[in-house]
Amino acid sequence: MRIESPREFERLGAVRIYGLQKVYELDAGPDSATQEEEDSVVRRVSSEAINSIERQMAIVVPVRNERLKLIEGVLVGIPHDCLVIVVSNSPREPVDKFYLEQEAIKNYCRFTRKQVVVVHQKDPGIAAAFAAAGYTEILDDKDLVRNGKAEGMIMGTILAKLMGRKYVGFVDSDNYFPGAVNEYVKEYAAGFHINQSDYSMVRISWHSKPKVVENSLYFAKWGRSSRHSNMFLNRLVGHHTGFETEIVKTGNAGEHALTVELAMGIDYATGYAVETFHYVHLLEKYGAILGEGDDASAPASDMHHKVKISQIESRNPHLHESKGDEHVEDMIAASLSTIYHSRLCPESLREEIEQDLQRRHYLKEGDQLAPMRVYKSLDRMDFNVFGDKASAVIKVSGQTHTTVAPGATASAPAAASTSSSSA
Numbered sequence: 001m002r003i004e005s006p007r008e009f010e011r012l013g014a015v016r017i018y019g020l021q022k023v024y025e026l027d028a029g030p031d032s033a034t035q036e037e038e039d040s041v042v043r044r045v046s047s048e049a050i051n052s053i054e055r056q057m058a059i060v061v062p063v064r065n066e067r068l069k070l071i072e073g074v075l076v077g078i079p080h081d082c083l084v085i086v087v088s089n090s091p092r093e094p095v096d097k098f099y100l101e102q103e104a105i106k107n108y109c110r111f112t113r114k115q116v117v118v119v120h121q122k123d124p125g126i127a128a129a130f131a132a133a134g135y136t137e138i139l140d141d142k143d144l145v146r147n148g149k150a151e152g153m154i155m156g157t158i159l160a161k162l163m164g165r166k167y168v169g170f171v172d173s174d175n176y177f178p179g180a181v182n183e184y185v186k187e188y189a190a191g192f193h194i195n196q197s198d199y200s201m202v203r204i205s206w207h208s209k210p211k212v213v214e215n216s217l218y219f220a221k222w223g224r225s226s227r228h229s230n231m232f233l234n235r236l237v238g239h240h241t242g243f244e245t246e247i248v249k250t251g252n253a254g255e256h257a258l259t260v261e262l263a264m265g266i267d268y269a270t271g272y273a274v275e276t277f278h279y280v281h282l283l284e285k286y287g288a289i290l291g292e293g294d295d296a297s298a299p300a301s302d303m304h305h306k307v308k309i310s311q312i313e314s315r316n317p318h319l320h321e322s323k324g325d326e327h328v329e330d331m332i333a334a335s336l337s338t339i340y341h342s343r344l345c346p347e348s349l350r351e352e353i354e355q356d357l358q359r360r361h362y363l364k365e366g367d368q369l370a371p372m373r374v375y376k377s378l379d380r381m382d383f384n385v386f387g388d389k390a391s392a393v394i395k396v397s398g399q400t401h402t403t404v405a406p407g408a409t410a411s412a413p414a415a416a417s418t419s420s421s422s423a
């Protein structure tokens with residue numbers, strides 16, 4: 001891959017937010033290609049360098065009731081050496097959609113030998129592992145993992161660690177273009193290669209999103225929701241640096257990846273807020289900023305690690321399953337809520353957020369913006385206990401050798417919570 005070097009960055013404490021990087025070539029050739037002089041404007045990342053990251057990466061694919069053809073297309077796009085972790089929250093009644101997903105994936109793995117772990121979000125074995133490890137906040141009143149994409153992502157993250165991967169990336173399962181999925185993963189790898197740090201994050205900004213407008217295709221760049229999140233995140237950054245900025249372009253990036261070490265150390269918001277909250281929380285935790293009303297005894301920022309956030313502009317158009325536009329307002333409110341309720345948010349910005357939401361009739365005057373549920377970081381749980389319990393229920397499809405305890409076969413197929421192995 002040939003990729004632009006970031007032209008600028010904002011530094012807050014240990015956090016560096018790099019400016020958006022353009023991709024110039026999706027494939028810039030192997031190491032042995034003709035020697036080129038290193039250029040300070042663009043970086044060449046060889047296919048070997050990308051592959052060596054892919055071999056250490058898990059890609060988590062959250063699924064809820066998607067069409068099998070779409071899920072399969074996403075798997076087609078994920079590079080072979082990545083471990084795929086499908087976390088499904090699809091219904092099991094009246095039709096066992098999860099069973100159909102498992103069958104389709106198992107079949108697909110027979111052809112590709114791809115390593116795929118399939119788990120159901122409501123797997124009682126994994127819920128029990130969370131409980132035993134002391135991470136009960138993710139469980140609902142039936143002692144199963146709560147619904148939601150964020151909860152599925154958290155589950156995928158801890159499984160990536162369990163499977164010994166160093167990086168974890170996310171791609172939605174409703175993407176129409178396998179080529180776009182492939183590109184995202186390559187960009188994650190290129191980002192990690194360029195920003196070698198144990199605390200690194202790569203976020204994708206879609207180049208365009210095709211829409212039909214007056215009977216012809218229009219390639220829109222920014223959705224309403226990301227425009228809002230970016231604008232207010234930039235205000236937050238600008239407030240603390242004292243300089244107006246437009247550095248943040250990926251406030252809503254569903255497509256993102258991070259080192260497992262960083263993923264284990266950060267808190268997670270739920271619902272539509274999860275991606276915006278990454279920025280807010282990274283600044284809270286590593287930005288060395290005192291919020292309004294904080295005294296010197298406020299939780300100290302961790303300054304020992306360099307936290308690097310890369311933003312890469314993908315080239316493929318992004319097209320996912322259309323589920324209607326009605327949740328855009330909720331998305332905006334959820335994203336802004338994470339900024340609004342942060343201890344780093346100055347009063348003036350709070351007022352701006354309120355006014356913005358009132359103008360769009362989302363919030364009535366006098367009403368308060370509801371805070372989002374936040375899960376504390378995964379490193380508070382006893383990981384060894386989790387691993388002991390959870391590895392008994394995890395199996396990998398498509399491998400000749402499974403990494404799993406043999407006694408783990410689920411008894412009844414309808415209750416089988418993990419995919420069966422092809423070994």
Ligand code: GDP
Nearest residue numbers: 062063064087088089147148149152172173174
């Ligand atoms: P949008 O793209 O932001 O409009 O949201 P989607 O409805 O497409 O959801 C994003 C991704 O998360 C898709 O791949 C969904 O299948 C998946 N997803 C949605 N809800 C859940 C859930 O409760 N659990 C899991 N594991 N995945 C979910």
Ligand code: CO
Nearest residue numbers: 172174320321
């Ligand atoms: Co979608």
